[in-house]
Amino acid sequence: MMRWLLLAIFAIFSLARPSAAHESRPAFLDVREFAAGQYEVVWKRPMRGEYVIGFTVGWPKVCAPRVTNESQVPGASITRMLLDCGEMGLVGGTITIGRLPETSAEVLVRIEFADGTNQTQLLRPASPFMTVEGPRSAFAVGTQYLLLGFDHILAGIDHLVFVLGLTLIVGGGWRLVKTITAFTVAHSITLALSTLGLVRVSQAPVEASIALSIVLLARELLLLRQGQPGLTSRAPWLVAFMFGLLHGLGFAGALREIGLPPGDIPLALLAFNLGVEAGQLAFVAAVLVVMALGKRICSNTLPNWLGQVPAYAIGTVAAFWTLERIFAA
Structure with a gap:
């Protein structure tokens, strides 16, 4: 088990270098x-x-x-x-x-x-x-912010790891669709409020809290694999919505830096959100394909403890991010 766990942690750490983490801007x-x-x-x-x-x-x-x-x-x-x-x-x-x-x-x-x-x-x-x-033109502005939103979510490894955790807990089907939709609705709300200046929070504690939310999700995944389903397993849409409000504040940090066109603020906000959602859905689709291929290839030949490896790997990396962001604040 230890060998598989170390390999999983190493793989996620290779993607989660400080230069790739969400708080790192271009x-x-x-x-x-x-x-x-x-x-x-x-x-x-x-x-x-x-x-x-x-x-x-x-x-x-x-x-x-x-x-x-x-x-x-x-x-x-x-x-x-x-x-x-x-x-x-x-x-x-x-x-x-x-x-x-x-x-x-x-x-x-x-x-x-x-x-x-x-x-x-x-x-x-x-x-x-x-x-x-x-x-x-308005069309050019909308296309521009759509692509910026798509780029941003795919570069935000911490947001993707959170979505990965949700997907591993929920699995496929309509339950996953409702969970991801709740996450999207929530982060769209706080993204708009923060970008428009109606809600003001310091970015450093937001980024640290986002990392901590992934630690908590990893614990929920571990409990599920150990046969003790927690709140996320029972009501994934509720957890996704609550943490989505937090993640939206993280998205807002990047969008404030980009800025919004004064004459097309509603359009730019909508397009950016649609871009984020498109990137999210593309990532979820890729995860589901990999999970389906893994089940087909491995069948029932893998030991039960192997299902706990993603939870430990995600939790370890998220804990590292949490400490890194706390001390960097």
């Missing part, structure tokens, strides 16, 4: 136009210890950047600058992130124009550049 380039062709820029790059990831920004040739301030906050280096792009402005130009193709990181770029519209794009190693399009 680099963030925030550009705000305050006058025609004039921009304020905040360039936030993640740090690993004392090392600042050496991304560089390549601006259109018509633009002249001037650094005004450099500082550090826990886990990130922040550079503020003024950007003068003359009469041409940024629209039609290309922004490139240097050294991004050499990494596995991502850079979120958000440009807010003087009329209140914005363009947000996630740059990856395979596509380290973007063309500034200027004000866009």
Whole structure:
């Protein structure tokens, strides 16, 4: 049993490095136009210890950047600058992130124009550049936030581990559909309230509480495997809803950083939630396929104690996250 348990824990830990955990954000380039062709820029790059990831920004040739301030906050280096792009402005130009193709990181770029519209794009190693399009249609805004929501949930390993725990406890069928729906409804409520500023909480204790919620879910999974079903087994939708309220506050941290287009706030919120839900459902479908294949391949040849391994693995990693986030706060 110990060998299988260690292998499971190692596998989840390999996915749960601090760089992959939910509280770790991509680099963030925030550009705000305050006058025609004039921009304020905040360039936030993640740090690993004392090392600042050496991304560089390549601006259109018509633009002249001037650094005004450099500082550090826990886990990130922040550079503020003024950007003068003359009469041409940024629209039609290309922004490139240097050294991004050499990494596995991502850079979120958000440009807010003087009329209140914005363009947000996630740059990856395979596509380290973007063309500034200027004000866009409602359809383009909806598509943009749909993809951002989908990307966010698939990058949020702690949220996915929580959904994995729910799936292992509930199994398939309509009971799982109702459970995931309750989780989605709950995190949509707190996501909207927090993003709109109606509910304000510090992000650090939220992230630690999210990790702790996974520890509690792992305990429920272990009890079920030991023949002592707990509250999650009896009323999974209720537990999913309660913890979904908490997880929504975690989603809101990322969405506040991305920002919402002033003229399309309801649309952007709806699209982001739909993207999160789509990513969640895709993950659940993949888990169910793997579970079905495992049952078909292994049949009844595995010992009963092997069913406890996922609970121990999930609980160990979640406990690590909880302590890490508490001490990092």
